[in-house]
Amino acid sequence: MTATNLLPRNRRPADGPSPGSARTKRRRRPGLMLTLGLTGLGLLVVLAVVAPWIWGDRAEELGPSVHLGSSGEHWLGTDALGRDIFARTMVATRLTLELSALATLIASTVGITLGTLIWVSGPRIRAVGLRVIDVMISYPAVILALAIAAILDPGPKACVIAIGAAGSPSFARLTANLAASVAGRDFVGSARLLGVGPLRLMRRHILPNIAEPLLVLLSVSYAHTLMALSGLSFLGLGVQLPDYDWGQLLAGGLQSLYTNPVEAVGPAVAIVLAGLSASFVGDGLAAAANRSRRADAPAKATKPAEANAAAAVGTAPAVPDDAVLVVDDLRVLRKDGTALVDGVSFHIGAAEIVGVVGESGSGKSLTAMAAARLLPGGLHATARTAELRHPDSAALDLVAPGAENAETRRRLAVEIGIVYQDPSASFNPALKLGGQLTETLRVHLKASRREAREQAIEQLDFVRLTDPASRLRQYPHELSGGMRQRAMIAAALLTRPRLIIADEPTTALDVTVQAEVLRLLRAANERDGTAMLFISHDIAVVGDLCDRVLVMYAGRLVEELTAEDVREGRARHPYTQALLAATPRLDTAAAAPAESAGGPEASAGEPASAEPVRTLAAIPGRPPQPDERPPGCAFAPRCPQVLAACHDTPPPVHSPAPGLSVLCHLEQAGARTGETGTDKPLEAAR
Numbered sequence: 237m238t239a240t241n242l243l244p245r246n247r248r249p250a251d252g253p254s255p256g257s258a259r260t261k262r263r264r265r266p267g268l269m270l271t272l273g274l275t276g277l278g279l280l281v282v283l284a285v286v287a288p289w290i291w292g293d294r295a296e297e298l299g300p301s302v303h304l305g306s307s308g309e310h311w312l313g314t315d316a317l318g319r320d321i322f323a324r325t326m327v328a329t330r331l332t333l334e335l336s337a338l339a340t341l342i343a344s345t346v347g348i349t350l351g352t353l354i355w356v357s358g359p360r361i362r363a364v365g366l367r368v369i370d371v372m373i374s375y376p377a378v379i380l381a382l383a384i385a386a387i388l389d390p391g392p393k394a395c396v397i398a399i400g401a402a403g404s405p406s407f408a409r410l411t412a413n414l415a416a417s418v419a420g421r422d423f424v425g426s427a428r429l430l431g432v433g434p435l436r437l438m439r440r441h442i443l444p445n446i447a448e449p450l451l452v453l454l455s456v457s458y459a460h461t462l463m464a465l466s467g468l469s470f471l472g473l474g475v476q477l478p479d480y481d482w483g484q485l486l487a488g489g490l491q492s493l494y495t496n497p498v499e500a501v502g503p504a505v506a507i508v509l510a511g512l513s514a515s516f517v518g519d520g521l522a523a524a525a526n527r528s529r530r531a532d533a534p535a536k537a538t539k540p541a542e543a544n545a546a547a548a549v550g551t552a553p554a555v556p557d558d559a560v561l562v563v564d565d566l567r568v569l570r571k572d573g574t575a576l577v578d579g580v581s582f583h584i585g586a587a588e589i590v591g592v593v594g595e596s597g598s599g600k601s602l603t604a605m606a607a608a609r610l611l612p613g614g615l616h617a618t619a620r621t622a623e624l625r626h627p628d629s630a631a632l633d634l635v636a637p638g639a640e641n642a643e644t645r646r647r648l649a650v651e652i653g654i655v656y657q658d659p660s661a662s663f664n665p666a667l668k669l670g671g672q673l674t675e676t677l678r679v680h681l682k683a684s685r686r687e688a689r690e691q692a693i694e695q696l697d698f699v700r701l702t703d704p705a706s707r708l709r710q711y712p713h714e715l716s717g718g719m720r721q722r723a724m725i726a727a728a729l730l731t732r733p734r735l736i737i738a739d740e741p742t743t744a745l746d747v748t749v750q751a752e753v754l755r756l757l758r759a760a761n762e763r764d765g766t767a768m769l770f771i772s773h774d775i776a777v778v779g780d781l782c783d784r785v786l787v788m789y790a791g792r793l794v795e796e797l798t799a800e801d802v803r804e805g806r807a808r809h810p811y812t813q814a815l816l817a818a819t820p821r822l823d824t825a826a827a828a829p830a831e832s833a834g835g836p837e838a839s840a841g842e843p844a845s846a847e848p849v850r851t852l853a854a855i856p857g858r859p860p861q862p863d864e865r866p867p868g869c870a871f872a873p874r875c876p877q878v879l880a881a882c883h884d885t886p887p888p889v890h891s892p893a894p895g896l897s898v899l900c901h902l903e904q905a906g907a908r909t910g911e912t913g914t915d916k917p918l919e920a921a922r
């Protein structure tokens with residue numbers, strides 16, 4: 237395992253060009269291009285407005301001298317009827333720009349709507365829709381426009397429709413693809429939890445965040461449209477006399493190309509300059525966007541295989557009456573049947589904080605997301621029981637297929653609060669904090685604007701954000717990372733939820749802010765009696781904050797123990813022992829080696845002691861991929877205490893006391909001394 241693999245997702249180096257690569261070089265001077273483009277387009281717009289007033293009469297005035305060359309009176313000569321070509325070129329600016337704008341508007345509106353519909357439809361329609369669009373894009377837009385224009389009657393209306401229709405597939409594909417990439421971000425997950433429907437999700441949360449690349453396409457598309465319209469007019473399919481645009485003028489000029497070439501110069505130069513200006517705006521916007529874009533973390537990739545059965549830790553013998561979340565034999569499966577989370581069972585009582593700890597990829601987040609009905613597309617969950625319980629109403633089934641309805645969404649939104657890992661991805665960057673914080677209260681609790689605002693201020697105050705009222709008017713980027721995470725906690729607390737899921741809420745923060753965030757979570761738990769599922773790589777943090785700790789390895793729970801056991805270092809499973817051994821402690825810490833399972837995460841930010849007392853242990857090797865789990869214990873290849881049985885026999889569950897369980901052959905083999913407990917046969921434990 238490399239050190240990079242061990243890093244949390246938001247700390248891994250992003251894929252992208254190295255400094256000095258070709259792409260980086262092309263990004264230079266976005267400001268200059270943008271300025272040139274905007275200036276050019278600005279001048280053209282001014283010209284379009286004023287030209288008919290200034291040159292309108294002169295452009296229509298017939299003269300005795302036809303096909304005149306360039307002169308002081310007629311800078312660009314005259315046409316076949318003696319009209320001044322410079323004046324006509326200036327006047328044609330308005331019609332040319334108007335028609336191009338109209339066609340671009342049609343292309344973008346139709347395309348974005350189509351892309352949105354494709355994205356919100358089910359996976360099958362989406363796949364077919366994208367395939368059809370790919371085929372349409374593979375035909376040059378001008379050829380498509382020519383075909384459409386030829387079918388319709390020649391004229392500007394036909395051309396605008398033809399070019400608009402031909403340009404729409406590009407917008408549709410970009411919209412659908414960008415929406416898919418933004419859909420995985422935390423704030424979209426939150427919005428889904430809040431019960432926001434797909435169309436509103438698209439309008440409010442996705443479109444504003446993909447506006448930038450769409451804007452770039454808009455400028456580039458405008459340049460192409462202008463060229464295409466001029467081309468169709470030039471071919472006689474576009475603007476018809478007595479009206480004229482630059483394409484029309486160019487067609488007239490080309491008839492006398494050999495006798496009076498200057499006639500073609502004016503419209504040709506105008507077309508090129510306008511096209512270049514629009515392209516510059518597009519390129520400048522793209523370069524500026526590239527510079528500011530944060531690189532996305534690499535996508536997770538796994539290979540198909542068959543699920544591997546094993547005994548389960550955490551099946552508490554007695555679920556308390558006040559349990560808020562009860563999960564029994566939870567599996568999260570890929571479409572091919574591979575279990576990413578395999579047979580996880582646990583419960584969280586009212587006011588209890590349960591920690592889940594494990595290496596990257598062990599299934600912590602998927603377990604949590606399944607509990608909030610927020611699994612990403614392509615995955616589904618099954619369970620013997622997965623319920624959010626409420627003393628006054630029926631339990632909410634968290635995995636039942638087809639249970640999505642308004643009441644389910646409302647209960648999920650109100651009863652579960654989520655705090656994500658990356659504070660910068662937790663809020664929609666395009667919306668002010670106020671609207672985002674008050675949304676759930678207004679939509680699901682029908683609070684008035686004033687009540688929702690007061691609640692938001694109260695929670696922001698609780699998380700110790702200064703001047704909470706003015707924070708509501710700020711955008712997320714105006715807050716520091718720690719402030720954003722505190723605002724996220726405030727957002728999660730707004731409905732006074734029964735359960736908070738905190739998915740590595742401190743991993744992206746520096747060590748002082750981490751401590752503050754942990755204090756706030758504890759305070760919220762004490763104030764409201766909120767149950768909490770707290771996920772972390774860091775077993776020391778989990779031991780400090782939580783009441784009970786679940787240890788996950790390769791998609792399964794391998795040990796359940798009390799936080800006191802964690803603090804005292806009383807782990808039974810060799811994996812938990814290794815995590816503890818790899819965790820620096822303020823009283824005994826030494827530097828952690830890079831190749832350790834808990835090492836880099838656990839040691840981040842911890843001060844090393846001047847007097848190293850013990851060396852932190854490393855766990856060689858890496859966890860298996862979900863489809864490569866061995867038939868026996870998944871930890872066996874890395875286990876320092878491995879037995880022969882570990883390699884090919886699934887380990888049994890051993891429960892030495894209520895609330896304590898461990899999935900390990902060592903317990904049954906009597907390899908430990910002085911322990912008491914009940915070994916369950918494998919079948920009984922499942």
Ligand SMILES: Nc1ncnc2c1ncn2[C@@H]1O[C@H](COP(=O)(O)OP(=O)(O)OP(=O)(O)O)[C@@H](O)[C@H]1O
Nearest residue numbers: 536537538576595596597598599600601602603612
């Ligand atoms: N959308 C997905 N499609 C397919 N596989 C996925 C998906 N999301 C996660 N996985 C896989 O499921 C397994 C568990 O992932 P999960 O994100 O729950 O792990 P984790 O313990 O939370 O890791 P981390 O600490 O890095 O967030 C991993 O092998 C991961 O590659």
